[in-house]
Amino acid sequence: MVSREQIAQAAALIRSGRVVAFPTETVYGLGANALDPTAIERIYEVKRRPKTSPLIVHVSSVNMARSLVTDWPDSADRLAKAFWPGPLTLVLQKNDRIPVELTAGLATVGLRMPAHPVALALIEESGLPIAAPSANRFTQLSPTTAQHVANGLGDAVDLILDGGPTEVGIESTVLSLTGSQPVLLRPGMVSREAIEALLGPILLLENAGDAHASPGLHSKHYSPRTPLYLLGPAEPLPKLGRGIHLYWSNPREAAESQVMPAEPEKYAATLYDTLHQADLRGYDWIAVEAPPATSVWAGILDRLVRASIR
Ligand code: AMP
Ligand code: MG
Numbered sequence: 001m002v003s004r005e006q007i008a009q010a011a012a013l014i015r016s017g018r019v020v021a022f023p024t025e026t027v028y029g030l031g032a033n034a035l036d037p038t039a040i041e042r043i044y045e046v047k048r049r050p051k052t053s054p055l056i057v058h059v060s061s062v063n064m065a066r067s068l069v070t071d072w073p074d075s076a077d078r079l080a081k082a083f084w085p086g087p088l089t090l091v092l093q094k095n096d097r098i099p100v101e102l103t104a105g106l107a108t109v110g111l112r113m114p115a116h117p118v119a120l121a122l123i124e125e126s127g128l129p130i131a132a133p134s135a136n137r138f139t140q141l142s143p144t145t146a147q148h149v150a151n152g153l154g155d156a157v158d159l160i161l162d163g164g165p166t167e168v169g170i171e172s173t174v175l176s177l178t179g180s181q182p183v184l185l186r187p188g189m190v191s192r193e194a195i196e197a198l199l200g201p202i203l204l205l206e207n208a209g210d211a212h213a214s215p216g217l218h219s220k221h222y223s224p225r226t227p228l229y230l231l232g233p234a235e236p237l238p239k240l241g242r243g244i245h246l247y248w249s250n251p252r253e254a255a256e257s258q259v260m261p262a263e264p265e266k267y268a269a270t271l272y273d274t275l276h277q278a279d280l281r282g283y284d285w286i287a288v289e290a291p292p293a294t295s296v297w298a299g300i301l302d303r304l305v306r307a308s309i310r
Helices: 003-017 038-047 061-068 074-083 117-127 148-156 194-200 265-281 295-307
Strands: 021-022 029-033 056-058 088-093 108-112 173-176 183-187 228-231 243-247 257-258 285-289
Touching: 003 021, 003 029, 003 117, 021 117, 021 148, 029 038, 029 117, 074 088, 074 194, 117 228, 148 265, 194 295, 228 295, 243 265, 265 295
Parallel strands: 056 108, 088 173, 228 285, 243 257, 243 285
Antiparallel strands: 021 029, 088 108, 173 183
């Protein structure tokens, strides 16, 4: 799917300050040299992302992560051992190598080691940490295939590496380790439960006070173009127009419906592609049966809430 030559070409582009779309296990990323303010600027331009939303830096080792922060706490070490490479971003105190352009002016930086051979090979080959948000325009659906990237960004990126569909399917869990207690800034497929099994109780963003506000967590985000209604058990389907009902447990009378996986890992892996497809089919609405309100579904529920009409 992706050849050594393509990795070498992509790495050369990264080293010369260009942007490259590449697969990770979460979603496709729009990558650039994390140490180069001009390259970072390009990411914001291509995405039309507000400058207030910091980027996540992708590393290929714990050593590379340590080289970017002032302090690597024991909790980071334990989490990295348990969950890296994988869909967990750790927010830590940045050092001077990380430009403030990348962190929206914050003194902290989000770091993660992705579990995708192409992403890891690209970081290794370029010899640089790679800043990468999702490879889509701001507020639109994240891409989980190379085709989604091409549809959304077209000529705006210098190269798209096609590593097939992503396995996890939604963005990483983001955990801040900069305060006296860890704070879950964004839920994802590494669940609160799994983190607490390792670290003991952690705080949720809503209980952590203002000091931990995570810029870039916009209430509307990750949205399909088609209006999406997230429905509780008693809420009716929209009456007007032609739509599709996505359910995992309770089918309804609907002209069109699609059953979603009842396991969170499988549900997350297909969610964005299902929404991309629904957009392409030109429905007037997408109705989604709300998933369970448990910790293992929290990342999925968070994305659906942000995607929905409220
Ligand atoms: P993404 O859009 O998936 O690349 O994820 C980036 C998001 O991670 C940002 O919009 C923030 O919500 C969060 N994030 C990244 N870096 C930091 C940071 N230094 N402090 C707090 N949140 C961060
Ligand atoms: Mg994104």
